[in-house]
Amino acid sequence: MIKLIVTDMDGTLLNSNHEINNEFWGTFEEIKKRGIVFSAASGRQYHNLLEKFDSIKDDMLFIAENGTYVVKNGEELFSNTMDKKEIKKLVEIGRKIDGAHLVLCGKKSAYLESSSEEFIAEVEKYYQRYEIVEDILEVEDEVLKVTLCDFKGSEENSHKYYKNYEEKFKITVSGKLWLDIVNKTANKGVAIEKVQQILGIDSSETMAFGDYLNDIEMIENAQYSYAMENAHPKLKEISRFIAKSNDENGVVEVIKEKVLR
Numbered sequence: 001m002i003k004l005i006v007t008d009m010d011g012t013l014l015n016s017n018h019e020i021n022n023e024f025w026g027t028f029e030e031i032k033k034r035g036i037v038f039s040a041a042s043g044r045q046y047h048n049l050l051e052k053f054d055s056i057k058d059d060m061l062f063i064a065e066n067g068t069y070v071v072k073n074g075e076e077l078f079s080n081t082m083d084k085k086e087i088k089k090l091v092e093i094g095r096k097i098d099g100a101h102l103v104l105c106g107k108k109s110a111y112l113e114s115s116s117e118e119f120i121a122e123v124e125k126y127y128q129r130y131e132i133v134e135d136i137l138e139v140e141d142e143v144l145k146v147t148l149c150d151f152k153g154s155e156e157n158s159h160k161y162y163k164n165y166e167e168k169f170k171i172t173v174s175g176k177l178w179l180d181i182v183n184k185t186a187n188k189g190v191a192i193e194k195v196q197q198i199l200g201i202d203s204s205e206t207m208a209f210g211d212y213l214n215d216i217e218m219i220e221n222a223q224y225s226y227a228m229e230n231a232h233p234k235l236k237e238i239s240r241f242i243a244k245s246n247d248e249n250g251v252v253e254v255i256k257e258k259v260l261r
Contacts, residue, residue: 009042011211047128067191068144080186099152106141154179174214189217
């Protein structure tokens with residue numbers, strides 16, 4: 001019996017226009033009636049997820065910033081913050097990467113040093129709250145994640161600059177333009193384990209959906225693991241099942257067929 005459904009957002013629940021299919025809302029009400037916990041697990045900011053799910057925000061669980069911040073009913077269940085002294089070098093490297101822009105992700109807001117229109121347009125897709133500051137290392141906030149928006153491609157370009165730091169940090173290509181750096185102990189899978197422990201739910205009672213490399217650990221912590229048809233090949237390899245693409249409403253279709261039938 002499924003007791004927990006967890007889905008990534010971009011490339012998964014959201015279509016290519018970053019929209020939630022209207023059919024989702026009725027499906028959510030049905031799984032809520034059955035006592036199933038629904039969670040969005042995303043690299044997106046918590047405040048951005050709140051806006052996306054405003055009408056049901058008090059009835060679901062949020063796993064934000066790639067598993068570093070977990071909130072239910074406005075209360076923090078779990079967080080994995082970074083040491084500001086340790087992120088100094090990460091920021092210094094990022095400032096020198098051609099084509100890349102830094103985002104320092106805090107609990108209160110995201111912080112940027114660039115006001116490039118192209119960059120801001122990307123930031124506003126995923127961050128509801130952001131501030132442009134002179135020096136992101138001087139902000140007063142608890143840091144959850146260091147992110148780079150790389151217009152030359154995160155997997156091809158910026159990722160290589162952090163190869164020497166992979167033993168100390170979790171460095172993940174989370175999208176074509178995005179590279180996320182968090183503590184070594186932080187990922188969506190760890191967050192889901194914490195949630196499962198708190199709620200008394202087993203991995204055999206968990207269904208998860210994803211499309212990219214930052215979803216690997218999440219997929220590994222769910223018996224009913226689904227990669228989207230449009231997913232990265234590596235994610236498809238480790239997932240037990242394949243769902244229709246995000247533009248074919250794949251997440252909702254699986255829930256209707258496998259959970260609500």
